[in-house]
Amino acid sequence: xVPSWQERTCESVGVKTEEIEKQLxxxxxxxxxxxxxxLFIGYGPSTVPGRTSPVFITxxxxxxxxxxxxxxxxNLANYLPRYFGGDLNNRKSSLPNVGLAAKGCDxxxxxxxxxxxxxPRQNLYIVGxxxxxxxxxxxxxxxxxxxxxxxxYPAPPVYDELIxxxxxxxxxxxxxxxxxxxxxxxxxxxxxxxxxxxSKCIRCYACRQVCPTCYxxxxxxxxTRPRWQGVSSEVSEVIYxxxxxxxxxAGRCVDCGSCSRACPxxxxxRLFLQGLAKDVKDLYDYEAGLALDQSPPLAxxxxxxxxxxxxxx
Amino acid sequence: xxxxxxxxxSGFRKLIDAAAKKYRFFAPVEEDGNVLFRDxxxxxxxxxxxxxxxxxxxxxFLPRFExxxxxxxxxxxxxxxxxxxxxxxxxxxCDVQGMTVLDKVFLDEDYPDGYYRDRREKxxxxxxACNRPDPTCFCGAVGGGPAMEEGSDxxxxxxxxxxxxxxxxxxxxxxxxxxxxxxxxxxxAEMKEAEKKTAAAAEKMKTEIDLPAVKKSLDSNFExxxxxxxxxxxxxxGICTYLCPTCYxxxxxxxSRGEKGKRLRSWDSCMFPLFTLHASGHxxxxxxxxxxxxxxxxxxxxxxxxxxxxxxxxxxxCVRECPVNLDIREVLTSVAVIGSPSNNDGxx
Amino acid sequence: xxxxxxxxxxxxxxxxxxxxxxxxGISRIQYPPNIRIIRVPCSTRVNPLYIFKALxxxxxxxxxxxxxxxxxxYLSGNLVARRKFALLKNFLSDIGIEPERVQFSWVSASExxxxxxxxxxxxxxxxxxxxxxxxxxxxx
Numbered sequence: 001x002v003p004s005w006q007e008r009t010c011e012s013v014g015v016k017t018e019e020i021e022k023q024l025x026x027x028x029x030x031x032x033x034x035x036x037x038x039l040f041i042g043y044g045p046s047t048v049p050g051r052t053s054p055v056f057i058t059x060x061x062x063x064x065x066x067x068x069x070x071x072x073x074x075n076l077a078n079y080l081p082r083y084f085g086g087d088l089n090n091r092k093s094s095l096p097n098v099g100l101a102a103k104g105c106d107x108x109x110x111x112x113x114x115x116x117x118x119x120p121r122q123n124l125y126i127v128g129x130x131x132x133x134x135x136x137x138x139x140x141x142x143x144x145x146x147x148x149x150x151x152x153y154p155a156p157p158v159y160d161e162l163i164x165x166x167x168x169x170x171x172x173x174x175x176x177x178x179x180x181x182x183x184x185x186x187x188x189x190x191x192x193x194x195x196x197x198x199s200k201c202i203r204c205y206a207c208r209q210v211c212p213t214c215y216x217x218x219x220x221x222x223x224t225r226p227r228w229q230g231v232s233s234e235v236s237e238v239i240y241x242x243x244x245x246x247x248x249x250a251g252r253c254v255d256c257g258s259c260s261r262a263c264p265x266x267x268x269x270r271l272f273l274q275g276l277a278k279d280v281k282d283l284y285d286y287e288a289g290l291a292l293d294q295s296p297p298l299a300x301x302x303x304x305x306x307x308x309x310x311x312x313x
Numbered sequence: 314x315x316x317x318x319x320x321x322x323s324g325f326r327k328l329i330d331a332a333a334k335k336y337r338f339f340a341p342v343e344e345d346g347n348v349l350f351r352d353x354x355x356x357x358x359x360x361x362x363x364x365x366x367x368x369x370x371x372x373x374f375l376p377r378f379e380x381x382x383x384x385x386x387x388x389x390x391x392x393x394x395x396x397x398x399x400x401x402x403x404x405x406x407c408d409v410q411g412m413t414v415l416d417k418v419f420l421d422e423d424y425p426d427g428y429y430r431d432r433r434e435k436x437x438x439x440x441x442a443c444n445r446p447d448p449t450c451f452c453g454a455v456g457g458g459p460a461m462e463e464g465s466d467x468x469x470x471x472x473x474x475x476x477x478x479x480x481x482x483x484x485x486x487x488x489x490x491x492x493x494x495x496x497x498x499x500x501x502a503e504m505k506e507a508e509k510k511t512a513a514a515a516e517k518m519k520t521e522i523d524l525p526a527v528k529k530s531l532d533s534n535f536e537x538x539x540x541x542x543x544x545x546x547x548x549x550x551g552i553c554t555y556l557c558p559t560c561y562x563x564x565x566x567x568x569s570r571g572e573k574g575k576r577l578r579s580w581d582s583c584m585f586p587l588f589t590l591h592a593s594g595h596x597x598x599x600x601x602x603x604x605x606x607x608x609x610x611x612x613x614x615x616x617x618x619x620x621x622x623x624x625x626x627x628x629x630x631c632v633r634e635c636p637v638n639l640d641i642r643e644v645l646t647s648v649a650v651i652g653s654p655s656n657n658d659g660x661x
Numbered sequence: 662x663x664x665x666x667x668x669x670x671x672x673x674x675x676x677x678x679x680x681x682x683x684x685x686g687i688s689r690i691q692y693p694p695n696i697r698i699i700r701v702p703c704s705t706r707v708n709p710l711y712i713f714k715a716l717x718x719x720x721x722x723x724x725x726x727x728x729x730x731x732x733x734x735y736l737s738g739n740l741v742a743r744r745k746f747a748l749l750k751n752f753l754s755d756i757g758i759e760p761e762r763v764q765f766s767w768v769s770a771s772e773x774x775x776x777x778x779x780x781x782x783x784x785x786x787x788x789x790x791x792x793x794x795x796x797x798x799x800x801x
Contacts, residue, residue: 054637078548079545187760191757192757206550222585230577231378232377234799236717236798236799266347275752303731306747311766312779313779
């Protein structure tokens with residue numbers, strides 16, 4: 001039985017997959033021709049089965065290169081800061097206008113970037129796509145990605161135009177089920193799992209580089225003044241890097257899953273990020289990337305924030 | 314008279330036990346979905362059913378990080394590698410080819426790297442030839458092959474139920490002698506079957522790369538616009554360099570506490586922006602474009618120019634693991650096209 | 662066999678908690694000597710990376726103490742820190758560090774006695790847990 005989301009007609013999206021591809025190409029071609037954008041970022045074919053590859057289109061005729069299928073899982077918002085970062089002292093040329101083919105997670109990441117002043121809203125044109133969930137090939141068969149199964153916001157919350165239905169049903173699996181189960185385990189078992197995962201790490205930094213909200217020009221792990229940590233892959237150092245990076249994602253991570261997918265040794269990073277996301281949602285009623293001008297949860301406060309964790313004598 | 318050995322996979326533990334008397338025995342083990350080299354001298358389930366290991370065996374000779382020496386005030390105490398000889402079983406020919414590139418760099422006649430050399434001299438490499446390449450493998454296109462012997466000490470072949478091994482070097486002969494009791498002598502029929510399997514594997518690899526055309530194009534296209542286009546999707550993660558059998562760039566750092574400390578050598582990647590950052594703040598390779606260009610140039614122009622070897626062995630790990638599918642084969646094909654005589658204006 | 666005496670790093674905010682600790686000293690109030698105090702201008706100055714580093718370098722526990730909410734010398738520092746520490750505590754617990762190892766408290770400048778009691782409690786908690794091994798950088 002073919003799972004419903006794999007069928008080319010997907011009721012929850014409201015548009016067939018081939019139709020999405022057609023509309024996306026038309027939109028990109030129009031935007032480039034009318035010079036509303038200078039560059040359009042989307043998905044193109046890959047040389048390895050079960051994947052897609054980002055394409056950067058400047059010529060309206062090249063809009064034909066865009067594709068849309070169940071393997072469009074890369075978070076394209078990752079590329080945005082580099083077009084708007086640049087040398088702040090050297091802003092002679094005006095900023096480019098960039099168009100982005102954005103699923104829910106890409107759109108939310110773009111919103112986080114806009115809220116953090118990395119991308120000016122007026123220079124970004126979001127072609128939103130209601131996403132029915134992406135897959136990866138496991139033993140030759142497409143399997144829906146874990147974060148897509150748990151996705152709460154498959155359509156980008158902020159967009160300039162939308163392909164597909166705005167009201168798209170979220171993923172079937174409850175989002176925080178796994179971390180809730182994990183938290184029931186005793187402390188030692190949690191440590192054992194965490195340590196085992198961390199011992200695989202080779203510190204290639206793929207997780208950091210594919211993450212759209214990791215855009216620091218100098219990452220804390222490579223700073224030398226002050227020197228936070230060493231370069232070795234000794235477990236203690238690896239853990240330090242991950243603790244720092246994961247905690248920096250608190251309230252900012254949009255759960256696109258790119259970090260876990262990019263990891264060449266398959267470390268389960270999402271579980272711990274989910275823990276942070278759950279706490280931010282439960283304690284401060286905040287989820288990253290849902291609206292422009294959201295205040296970051298760790299920069300504001302409420303007088304009645306929970307403080308049950310404070311030690312009393 | 315060279316001894317060959319044939320041993321059933323089910324009885325492989327006997328061979329490991331025999332070898333473990335003299336060597337530490339490393340072999341591929343499946344762990345959490347990854348295939349990694351582990352010390353199985355004392356026990357452990359080895360796997361023969363893998364395309365290639367997840368991470369690279371160059372780690373044995375150029376570890377991900379190693380302590381070079383420790384210091385305490387003015388005293389320096391070098392850290393010497395482990396005493397015992399070791400066997401690495403199950404390396405693929407592409408990774409062994411990678412080691413020959415590293416040998417050229419680290420075993421230079423005038424300035425050999427002592428740490429690398431010590432490890433290399435203690436190692437016996439038992440290469441497992443490939444029967445089933447993946448579409449992402451392309452060792453044949455860069456001068457290799459699924460049964461290349463260069464660099465190995467022992468060649469092993471997977472015949473389904475049995476493994477046969479034949480020595481290629483002096484060290485290989487020592488190894489075979491040490492384990493000869495654990496198996497039978499390999500028959501001529503078995504050797505022929507091995508040849509058939511690996512020849513079939515070589516046929517399966519469809520990728521073709523015109524290396525001379527690539528080199529010629531790289532010689533004269535440093536400033537080509539092509540580099541600006543091709544680097545765009547690279548995120549600068551460094552997976553390609555860390556998993557590559559021929560990449561060897563490293564960084565030296567000191568870690569100290571008070572007057573004591575140690576000097577570490579760790580892998581570094583030319584794809585990281587910090588790699589070429591000067592103390593003045595100037596970076597000669599400021600963007601991904603310069604860094605990707607550097608990587609391709611290094612592998613396919615500078616290494617051939619300086620060492621007469623190609624810096625790529627076609628293992629395909631960079632193709633499989635790159636998160637954005639920046640396929641080095643596509644890049645090389647495009648490079649060859651822009652350099653071709655019919656394309657004299659140098660545009661793509 | 663000597664009894665295990667934990668080493669606890671205490672980040673105390675200059676205006677309240679550090680003054681409270683000072684008051685405890687001047688009033689000759691006894692409390693366990695296991696804490697090593699680092700004075701910071703405000704509790705929110707404490708970067709989570711410091712806490713990780715303390716544990717990495719061999720501290721058995723960490724205490725961060727600031728002004729009571731509403732009394733921060735910089736108006737809202739401890740209020741922002743409250744959110745940060747709440748997340749940090751759960752995060753450390755998620756990865757398997759015993760929750761009692763890293764603790765947070767509010768102590769004002771006039772609460773010398775309270776400070777002493779808190780240090781007593783934290784020391785007792787961490788003594789029960791034993792030396793911290795998990796994050797420690799083994800090879801140095």
